[in-house]
Amino acid sequence: MPRRLRHAAALLACLLLLSPATAAHAAGRGSSPARELTVWLMWGSVPQPELERLTGEFEQAHPGVTVNVRMQGWPGIDQRLEAALNSDDAPDVVETGTTTTPYFAAKGLLKDLSDQSDRLGAQEWIPSLRESGNWQGRQYGIPLYAASRVVIYRKDLFEQAGLTQPRDQEEWLHTTRRLARAHRAEPGFQAIHLPGQNWYVLSGLLHDRGGRIAEHDGTRWRGGLSTRPAAEALRYYRALQSFSQAPKDQDEAHPFQYEVLAKGQTGQMIGLPWELADAERINPELRGKLGMFPVPGTTSDRPGSVFLGGSHLAVAQRGRQPELAADWVARLTGTASQERLATANGVLPNRLALAQKIDHPGVRVQAQAAANGHTTPVDPRWPTVEAAPNPVKTLLTDVLTGQSPRTAGRRADTVLEERLNAAAQGPRP
Secondary structure: OOHHHHHHHHHHHHHHHOOHHHHHHHHOOOOOOOEEEEEEEEOOOOOHHHHHHHHHHHHHHOOOEEEEEEEEOOOOHHHHHHHHHHOOOOOOEEEEEOOOHHHHHHOOOEOOOHHHHOOOOHHHEOHHHHHHOEEOOEEOOEEEEEEEOEEEEEHHHHHHOOOOOOOOHHHHHHHHHHHHHHOOOOOOOEOOEOOOOOHHHHHHHHHHOOOOOEEEOOOOEEEOOOOHHHHHHHHHHHHHHOOOOOOOOOOOEOOEHHHHHHOOOEOEEEEOOHHHHHHHHHOHHHOOOEEEEEOOOOOOOOOOOOEEEEEEEEEEOOOOOHHHHHHHHHHHOOHHHHHHHHHHHOOEOOEHHHHOOOOOHHHHHHHHHHOOOEOOOOOOOHHHHHOOOOHHHHHHHHHHOOOOHHHHHHHHHHHHHHHHOOOOOOOOO
16 A cells, blocks of 8 residues: 555544544644534524524534534423533523523523623514513523414404404404494304403403502512402403304313414404414415504504513523634624514514514504513513413313303412412522
8 A cells, every 4th residue: 555545544544533523623634623512492482594593603613513403392391491400511502481581590591691681682573571580680581582362353254244354452343343243144154253361461451450460568478369450351351252163261272263364254363463464374265354553552543562471582591612602693683684583483572673674464453462562470480370280271271151250360379379488499580
C-alpha cells in the first residue's frame, strides 16, 4: 500500500476510535466540538416549513450545532415536562402553556430571562402574554403565540334572517333570540352552541363587568365568583345558553364544538378561529357560509374581554446549552418568524402591532380584542384549580340547573381559595 494511503487509513482508524465529539474536532482541524440543542415543542405550534427554515438558519449560524426538535402532545405534558426539566438530560428549550409557566418558574426549573426581555421586545408584547410569563417580577416565559375565542357564525343564516353582527352583549342576546325564532320549526336547530361548562367564556363575561375569578389582597387569594359582577356574568351566560342544546354538564371538547357546527344546524358558536376550518373540512358545503366576529362587550365601543391562552418559550435551568437556547428563543419569537407563524396558523403573534398588520381573517378578528384580553390568576398553584373537579365548571353547571348564582358562587369560592392558598410552590411577589 502506498505510504500516503497507509497514512490516511491510520488516520481514519484513529478517528473511528474517538468519541463523536472528539472525532468531529479532529476532522475539522481545530473546529469546535459538535453540540446538540434539544427543543421541546408542541404539535401544531410551529408549522413544519417554518420549523425547517428556522433549523436550517440556526445550524448555519452555529457551525457544528445540531438542533434536535422533539414534538410533544398536550395530554399529560405537564407531568412529562416536569420530569424532563428535573432530569440530568433536560431539554434546552421548552414550550409551556401560559397558565403553567409560573408553576415551572416557581419550581426553579426555568432560567430567568429578564435581562434579555427588553432585547426580545417585551414592551411590544401583548400585555396578558407578558404578565403570564412573569413570576415575582422576573420574566421566565417569552411569548410564542396567543389565541382568543371568537364568535363563529353562519353568514347565510344571518342574512336570511335580516341580522347583522351584534355590537354589544345586549344586542347579541337579541340577535340570538331572533335567529332561534326564525328556525323554531326546525328540530335540532340551535341558534348558538354553548356548552354548559365553557368557563373561558364565563371568565370573559366576568372581566367585562369588572370582576375577576380571584384576586390577591397582598396576603392571600380571595375568590371572586360570589360577587355581584360574577352573578351578573352568570345570569348572562344562562340567558345565552338557553338558546343552546349543548349539555349543561360538559365543556367545549365533549363533544368537539366544530363537529357540532359541521352538522349544519347551528347558527353560532364561541371557539378558536381554526375551528371554522375544521368544520369546513368535515362539511365542505359550509365553505363560504361561515364567518367570525369578536365576542361583543358590554358596550359597543369595546370588544369583550376574552381569555387569551397560548404558549411561552422558556430556557431550562438544567439545560446544557443556555446561550444557544436563548438564541433559538430570540429567533422564533422575533418579528419575522412571528409573522410567518401567525399567517400560517391563524394565531396571534406576540406583538399586538404586528397582529394588526397581518392579512388573515382569524388574526384580524382576534387582534380587535387582544388589547382587552386577560389571563388566569398568575400563580404556580393555578393548575390545581383547573384540575378535576374544576370549581368554575361546577359553578356553571350548578347555575344552569337551577341554583342561585350567589349560593353556587360561594361554594366555588371556597374550593378556589383552598386550592390557591394551599402550601405555596414559591413565595408570593
